[in-house]
Amino acid sequence: MNIQQEIKNTTMVWKALFLREALTRLFGRRFSWFWLFAEPITHIAFFVLIFTFIRVRHIGGMETAIWLMIGMSAFFMFKRTATQSMNAVDSNQALFYYRQVLPVDAVLTRALLEGFLMTIEIILLITLATLFGFNFSPAKPITILGAYCGLWFFGLGFGLVSSVVNGVIPESAVAIKFLLTPLYFISGVILPIASIQNPYREWLMLNPVAHGIEAAREGFAPYYHSVPEMSLGYLWILGLIAFGFGLVLHRNYSVKLVTQ
Amino acid sequence: MIIVKDVYKRYQTDHGPGDWVLEGVNLKIPKSVSVGLVGSNGAGKSTLLRIIGGVDYPNKGSVDRKCKVSWPMGYAGGLQGSLTGKQNATFVCRIHGHEDDLEDRLRFIEDFAEIGEAFYEPVKTYSSGMRSRLLFAMSLAFNFDIYISDEVTAAGDAAFKNKAAKAFKDLSNRSSMIMVSHGEGTLKEFCSAGIWLHHGKAYWFDKLDDALKAYKESLAA
Numbered sequence: 001m002n003i004q005q006e007i008k009n010t011t012m013v014w015k016a017l018f019l020r021e022a023l024t025r026l027f028g029r030r031f032s033w034f035w036l037f038a039e040p041i042t043h044i045a046f047f048v049l050i051f052t053f054i055r056v057r058h059i060g061g062m063e064t065a066i067w068l069m070i071g072m073s074a075f076f077m078f079k080r081t082a083t084q085s086m087n088a089v090d091s092n093q094a095l096f097y098y099r100q101v102l103p104v105d106a107v108l109t110r111a112l113l114e115g116f117l118m119t120i121e122i123i124l125l126i127t128l129a130t131l132f133g134f135n136f137s138p139a140k141p142i143t144i145l146g147a148y149c150g151l152w153f154f155g156l157g158f159g160l161v162s163s164v165v166n167g168v169i170p171e172s173a174v175a176i177k178f179l180l181t182p183l184y185f186i187s188g189v190i191l192p193i194a195s196i197q198n199p200y201r202e203w204l205m206l207n208p209v210a211h212g213i214e215a216a217r218e219g220f221a222p223y224y225h226s227v228p229e230m231s232l233g234y235l236w237i238l239g240l241i242a243f244g245f246g247l248v249l250h251r252n253y254s255v256k257l258v259t260q
Numbered sequence: 261m262i263i264v265k266d267v268y269k270r271y272q273t274d275h276g277p278g279d280w281v282l283e284g285v286n287l288k289i290p291k292s293v294s295v296g297l298v299g300s301n302g303a304g305k306s307t308l309l310r311i312i313g314g315v316d317y318p319n320k321g322s323v324d325r326k327c328k329v330s331w332p333m334g335y336a337g338g339l340q341g342s343l344t345g346k347q348n349a350t351f352v353c354r355i356h357g358h359e360d361d362l363e364d365r366l367r368f369i370e371d372f373a374e375i376g377e378a379f380y381e382p383v384k385t386y387s388s389g390m391r392s393r394l395l396f397a398m399s400l401a402f403n404f405d406i407y408i409s410d411e412v413t414a415a416g417d418a419a420f421k422n423k424a425a426k427a428f429k430d431l432s433n434r435s436s437m438i439m440v441s442h443g444e445g446t447l448k449e450f451c452s453a454g455i456w457l458h459h460g461k462a463y464w465f466d467k468l469d470d471a472l473k474a475y476k477e478s479l480a481a
Contacts, residue, residue, distance in 0.1 A: 008357075016354030020347065028342070097338035098331055099314025100355055255317045 009100050017092070017101070017109040025113065037121055044072045044125065047190060059192050060217075060225040065134055067217060067224075068190065073122045074216040075189045078151040078158075078209050079180065080118060085111040085159025086176070089167055089257055096258045103257045104250040107163050111156040122148070136220060144219035146232050151212040154239035160246020167257040187213055194227045205229040208238040262289040262312060262329065262406065262438075264462075267321035269307055281307050282318070283460030291327050291405055294437040296447035296468050298475045299457035305440045306410055308457065312438060313408045327405035334410040338395065341384030345375065345394050348383055349401075356402050365401045372397035372427070374420070389417060396424055400431065407431060409439040444472065 026033040048065045059067045088110040089103045096103060126136055138144055166173045185191065187209045193201060204210060205227060214230040264287040270280045281304040289295060289312075297305045310316040312323055313332035331338060339348050349369045350362065358365050370379050373393045378386060386394070399407070409428075431437075432450050441447050447454075447468060454471025456463045458478055465471040 009355075012357050012359075013355050015359075016351050019354070020343065020351050023347065024342065091342075092340065094338060094340040095351065097315055097335075098352065098355055259316055 010105070013101050013105050014109050017095075017105055018113055020095075021110055021113050025117070036117065037124060040073065040076045040121060041125055041128070044069055047072065060194055062217060062221045062224045063134070065129075066136065066220065067192075069125060069129060069134075070217050070220050071189045071213050073118075073125055074148060074151055074213045075184065075187060075209065077115070077118045077122070077148055078155040078212065079184075081111050081114045081152050081155030082158040082162070083180070084114045085156055086162040086166065088159070089163045102250075103163065103167075103254050104160070104247070107160055107246075107250070108156070111152070111159055114155075115152045118152070119148075138220055139222040140219040142219075143215055143232065146236075147212045147216035147219060150215075150232060150235040150239055151209065154208055154212070154235060154242060157239050157242025157246050161242055161249060164246070164249040164253050164257065168253055183207070183209060186210070188227070189213060194225060201227065202229060208235045211235045261291050261326045262287070263324040263326070264289070264308075264312065265322050265324070267308075267311060267318040267323065269304070269311060269316075269318050280460050282311075282462075285321070285460075285462040287455065287462055287464060289406075289438065292436055293453050294432065294451045295439070295453045295455055296451035296471065297438065297440045297455050297457060298447070298471050300475075300479065303457040304460065305457055308462070309408055309410050309438065309440055328403070330399055330402070330404040330407045332408045332410055333396065333399045334392075335395075339383045339386075339391060342382055344382055345373070345379040345386070346370070349394070349398055352398055353401070358402070369394070369397045369401050372400060372423075389420075393420055396427075400427055404435055407435055407437050407439075409437055409441075411441055447472075 024032075025036065047068050051064045051068060056064045058064060085107045088106040092101075092103075092106040095101050095106070130136060162172075162176050166176065186204055187207055188194075188204070193204050193210055193214070196204065210227070211230055211232065212235045214226045215232045215235070218224050218226045218230070264285055267282055267285040268280060269282040271278050281302075285308065297308065299305050307316065309332050311318055312325075313329065314323070314325075315332055315335075315337065338352075339345075340351075343351070346366065349366055353359075353362050353365045373379065373390075373396075375386075375390050375393055378390060379394075383391065383394070428450075437450055439447065439450060451468050454465045454468035456465065456471045456474045456478075458475075463471070463474065465474070
């Protein structure tokens with residue numbers, strides 16, 4: 001088969017997978033689409049309420065509510081992409097029966113769908129918050145784009161790697177879930193990393209997700225005192241490494257994921 | 261033309277790798293010849309079919325498909341339980357490049373399967389008969405050069421069996437088949453050539469009768 005035909009086949013598979021995933025994600029159960037959007041928004045609204053109630057007005061020179069909204073939405077961009085793409089292989093097992101459908105296709109399309117849905121969600125969140133009187137000033141649009149895309153990309157890399165690892169060593173699924181829960185607390189989503197002393201801060205900043213979250217905040221408030229160690233390049237480099245490693249794993253282990 | 265090159269296959273068991281099922285299978289299957297696979301139980305007929313169909317992969321060796329080859333018909337695989345029959349059918353139409361005439365294909369599948377409103381229900385609620393009806397209808401909806409069939413005519417109840425047999429007959433007139441069946445009559449009806457699987461090796465016979473003869477002689481010995 002020539003390359004042109006292969007590309008055509010792959011795009012056909014991606015389109016079919018994307019539409020199939022979108023359908024279950026949005027309409028799989030009653031009001032799935034509603035919960036999909038309502039879950040992160042209520043989650044964020046809840047924390048904004050708590051923090052304004054205990055009167056923390058500013059964090060690092062940024063309005064707390066906006067600090068939370070940006071940080072949490074950025075975190076969800078990573079977390080949702082990572083978990084959704086990690087489970088993509090399991091959820092499409094029967095479809096690998098058709099030889100043109102590979103596990104890596106399922107992971108990639110799921111990540112694409114999740115990134116697409118999260119983008120809509122973030123726009124929805126910002127619009128709603130603006131209607132409630134919060135003022136967003138996207139001062140550095142390139143940084144914002146780089147941060148959210150970087151978190152998405154790192155989530156995809158994470159998903160590519162973990163989908164193979166979970167398939168080859170089933171016990172690891174528990175360990176990975178174990179890892180993801182504290183990530184919420186150590187990524188500086190609700191507790192500002194900038195207020196932590198060195199050397200502990202440097203240790204926390206080994207986590208690439210924290211870099212993306214801080215960068216997103218900086219993009220929305222140029223006067224924001226972000227963590228000094230923050231670097232978007234670090235997030236992207238680790239994302240690239242995870243992505244490349246994940247592709248290699250899929251190339252070597254896809255047969256193992258498909259056959260029983 | 262399908263070229264099977266030096267294919268080795270063994271399965272993982274609870275006690276490490278099992279015995280070799282296929283040990284160096286070499287075959288050239290022409291596009292226009294229907295072939296029947298014969299061999300005793302456990303000789304690796306279904307394994308070879310699955311490898312040719314691309315559902316399973318060899319431990320060593322390769323399969324080169326130079327024409328449009330169907331997925332193996334007659335298995336319960338290939339249906340995602342959480343999706344409805346229609347969604348499964350839509351997916352399969354799309355990956356085979358039938359985006360433009362999707363509606364026609366879906367109507368054909370729905371009409372042929374005759375599972376009524378269940379077509380719009382998740383596949384996990386189906387009985388095994390309903391599953392095989394849907395799968396059979398799906399495999400008829402596309403034009404493959406070579407169909408791979410494992411006891412496919414055994415699907416469904418009496419009424420459906422007749423319909424399936426007729427459709428299968430029509431199919432055999434326009435495409436060729438690679439099939440496994442324990443009914444000698446079925447093989448003779450559809451196939452001209454034969455492959456005999458014995459002790460992990462495959463032997464090609466231009467005439468099915470010769471393959472059956474070799475198979476029977478091995479049983480007698």
